[in-house]
Amino acid sequence: MRSAAIPVLDGRGALAAMVACQIGLHACAQGVRLAAPLGVLALGRSAWSVGLVMTMFAVFPALLALPAGRLADRRGYHLPVRIAACCALAGTLLAAASHSLWALCAAAALSGAGSGCGMIAIQRSASRLATSEAGRLRVFSWIALAPAVAGLFGPMLAGVLIDHAGFSSAFLALALLPAATLLAAQAVPAETPRAAASPNQGRASSWDLLRLxxxxxxxxxxxxxxxxxxxxxxxxxxxxxxxxxxxxxxxxxxxxxxxxxxxxxxxxxxxxxxxxxxxxxxxxxxxxxxxxxxxxxxxxxxxxxxxxxxxxxxxxxxxxxxxxxxxxxxxxxxxxxxxxxxxxxxxxxxxxxxxxxxxxxxxxxxxxxxxxxxxxxxxxxxxxxxxxxxxx
Structure with a gap:
């Protein structure tokens, strides 16, 4: 038998707020993706060090994806997005305070994790804004627009500030983006808690999905x-x-x-x-x-x-x-x-x-x-x- 119905989010500004949240997280990560390698080279480090920093952007989102997905299923939108924004905020502030290789690695890991894990919660909640296939396609077309906009805005912001004000100013400006995400998230209505999962469903492994x-x-x-x-x-x-x-x-x-x-x-x-x-x-x-x-x-x-x-x-x-x-x-x-x-x-x-x-x-x-x-x-x-x- 099918489980309890999944609640649908309401609110006229919910989709716009979700798009704004994803732009903030993704633009921060894309800005750090430009600034961190340039910072490594400015320290006189080798290409291997640049590769290490770039690897951080992919490794940590992959490691944290499943816990982030489960948290979103249990707690809804707000807690996962707040955690993601705080990770990105901490990473950029750390890089602004300490221009060293370990700080740049931490900035890459935290901003990458914030963007990846926040995206899971945003996409999951966005699906509840529509009740039909056509509606979901419309919703996700707007959600998918966010990374494209962020991919242009984040690196441009970082590049201009690095050239004119230095790396610390660039990272501080990038820190404003996840801070804006924390504010925009308040416009997303809270989900009504759904019925508790059955005991068997609670013990289901994420890998069981691969049997479908x-x-x-x-x-x-x-x-x-x-x-x-x-x-x-x-x-x-x-x-x-x-x-x-x-x-x-x-x-x-x-x-x-x-x-x-x-x-x-x-x-x-x-x-x-x-x-x-x-x-x-x-x-x-x-x-x-x-x-x-x-x-x-x-x-x-x-x-x-x-x-x-x-x-x-x-x-x-x-x-x-x-x-x-x-x-x-x-x-x-x-x-x-x-x-x-x-x-x-x-x-x-x-x-x-x-x-x-x-x-x-x-x-x-x-x-x-x-x-x-x-x-x-x-x-x-x-x-x-x-x-x-x-x-x-």
Whole structure:
């Protein structure tokens, strides 16, 4: 028998507050992602030290994802988000006070953990703002817009302040972002406590979710999309160097991707309800498959920018579609755990895959990376068509 109904959050400003909270946490992490490596180099440390700091951004969110997911399922929105914001706030203040390698490592770990763990609680609670598939797709299109906005704002803020006021001022300014998250969180209504879980459900392991075939399929697709982001960011500069493209041309290509990704997330609410989430997901993966296959055949910066824009459209659609589908395939009351497993897969990939990309790129070239990713995305589009919601 199905468990007690999951409460739905209300409040006109709840979604806007959640988007603001995620922007604050994610922009802080992205700003630290720029400032911390530059701080390490300013100390005269080696490239290995830079790699150590960057690893902190992925390792700690992966380690803390499951506890964060369980906490969100038990306590709702506010406590996990407050803990996440306090972690990010502590990390940035520590880096502002002590410009040393260990402080920069701590800032990376705490801001990364704050962004990753806060995102789990935000996405879990956002699913309660809608009661239909189309509604969830609209909600998650706005939620998915937050990282894109934060990815532009956070590094820009950090870079300008580092150049004009120094590292301490930059970290202090970044500390204002999680502080703003603490304030914005107050606009999210508290959830009505749901009925206590049954004894058997309370003893269920998070790994039992992997026994659900639709969840496994969706987790694979989510990981595949994460890998495709990483491949694009890693292999595009290599391909550009092979094509003798300038740095400004490569920057324009990446900018086309970012702008298209943001615009399509603004457009998703207009088409939600007219097309199913599975069809949207399968079509987006197929478009990404075609783009990755075409990239190595192009030699003109404008053509590559057009490809990047199409990839931004495809991958910009995928994340809201995956998050909306996750609500359907996860058991009631365990959406936080499901999001946590997704976060673990993504952050573990972020920590390990660049080494594999480097080995493959050195052995086979950048074009081979694009074509292998194209084949994987094509297979993923077939899996997306087979997604089915959990049985009631």
């Amino acid at each position: 075939a639709p969840f496994r399929r969706l987790l694979l697709l989510s990981w595949l999309v994460s890998v495709s982001w990483d491949v694009h960011g890693f292999a595009l500069p290599l391909l550009g160097v092979e094509r003798a493209m300038s740095a400004s041309a490569l920057g324009a290509v990446l900018a086309a991707y970012a702008v298209a990704s943001m615009l399509v997330r603004l457009a998703i609410p207009l088409v939600a309800g007219r097309i199913s989430g599975n069809t949207l997901l399968a079509g987006a993966l197929l478009l990404a498959c075609a783009v990755f296959g075409a990239y190595p055949l192009l030699h003109n910066a404008w053509a590559m920018a057009a490809c990047a824009a199409m990839l931004g459209v495809a991958l910009g659609v995928v994340q809201p579609a995956i998050l909306a589908s996750l609500h359907d395939v996860a058991p009631p009351g365990r959406h936080g755990e499901a999001l946590a497993l997704r976060s673990m897969a993504i952050h573990s990939s972020m920590a390990a895959m660049p080494l594999l990309f480097g080995a493959l790129g050195a052995a086979a070239g950048a074009a081979a990376l694009f074509w292998m990713m194209s084949a994987a995305l094509g297979a993923g589009s077939i899996q997306a068509r087979r997604l089915r919601p959990r049985a009631a």
